[in-house]
Amino acid sequence: MSKKKNRPHGHYCKICGEYKANEKFSGKGHAAHICKACSRLSAAEKADAMAINRMMGFPMRRLSDGEKKWLQAKMYDKSPEVADTAREIYNICFPYAERNAMKKQLIINTLSFEVHTEVYDGYGDMELADRRFTIDRKSRVLTMTDFCTDSGEQSVTLEGREMSKLLRYIVHTLEIFMWEQDYCLNPDEDDFFTDILLGEGIYEDDLEEKEEALPAEPEGRPSWQVHIEYSSHTVQDISSYVECLPERPEELYLTFMEYFELDEDDFESGFRF
Numbered sequence: 094m095s096k097k098k099n100r101p102h103g104h105y106c107k108i109c110g111e112y113k114a115n116e117k118f119s120g121k122g123h124a125a126h127i128c129k130a131c132s133r134l135s136a137a138e139k140a141d142a143m144a145i146n147r148m149m150g151f152p153m154r155r156l157s158d159g160e161k162k163w164l165q166a167k168m169y170d171k172s173p174e175v176a177d178t179a180r181e182i183y184n185i186c187f188p189y190a191e192r193n194a195m196k197k198q199l200i201i202n203t204l205s206f207e208v209h210t211e212v213y214d215g216y217g218d219m220e221l222a223d224r225r226f227t228i229d230r231k232s233r234v235l236t237m238t239d240f241c242t243d244s245g246e247q248s249v250t251l252e253g254r255e256m257s258k259l260l261r262y263i264v265h266t267l268e269i270f271m272w273e274q275d276y277c278l279n280p281d282e283d284d285f286f287t288d289i290l291l292g293e294g295i296y297e298d299d300l301e302e303k304e305e306a307l308p309a310e311p312e313g314r315p316s317w318q319v320h321i322e323y324s325s326h327t328v329q330d331i332s333s334y335v336e337c338l339p340e341r342p343e344e345l346y347l348t349f350m351e352y353f354e355l356d357e358d359d360f361e362s363g364f365r366f
């Protein structure tokens with residue numbers, strides 16, 4: 094006697110997406126693939142449950158253009174539950190879409206970046222850094238304060254185009270606005286989808302990697318921190334208590350250092366028109 098393999102037990106309900114025993118269906122419901130529990134829902138509730146049930150399967154495969162459009166429309170659904178789920182699913186299926194949309198809008202007005210930990214010095218050695226950098230877009234002034242020395246605050250004024258280029262690099266390439274999320278500095282405890290994906294064994298590798306970056310218990314002063322004010326009046330504050338500087342904060346550090354490693358003459362000659 095041959096049996097179909099891997100066929101779930103029970104009868105499928107198209108509303109809740111579950112396989113249930115036959116007695117959970119009425120005669121009419123059995124034919125219509127709607128279980129007794131779901132048949133008690135209003136038409137609107139049925140539609141919402143079906144939409145959520147449909148989108149839950151999306152992260153496991155590649156979506157068609159039609160499915161992508163449908164999901165995008167659901168992000169603005171009048172049911173908050175449907176809209177929230179659609180946004181979460183969309184960000185999982187298209188992780189860079191949200192970033193790229195944000196990048197177009199973000200302009201840094203002022204930035205302050207402090208580093209109080211060991212960093213790569215750009216020449217193959219580690220050094221203990223104790224520095225603060227600031228940028229002001231309007232005055233185009235970049236400053237550096239080295240707390241290890243008495244030299245005080247040093248500053249350079251950038252040419253307009255050079256300043257825009259630097260600020261664009263920080264947003265577009267270093268994606269500084271995503272650092273909390275990328276480096277798990279502000280873990281979202283209500284992230285229900287993380288639980289779902291963990292349960293499915295999906296993205297487990299990604300999450301394991303991220304867990305290593307989880308902040309230690311705050312103790313003493315941060316090893317590095319960022320304060321940014323954007324032109325939209327949004328303020329971003331990041332503090333990390335993890336000893337080492339992650340990749341992109343380190344790139345930012347080295348980028349800033351380049352402006353202060355040149356002596357005055359070298360610097361001037363680098364900006365001839």
Ligand SMILES: [Zn+2]
Pocket residue numbers: 106107108109110111127128129130131
């Ligand atoms: Zn059902």
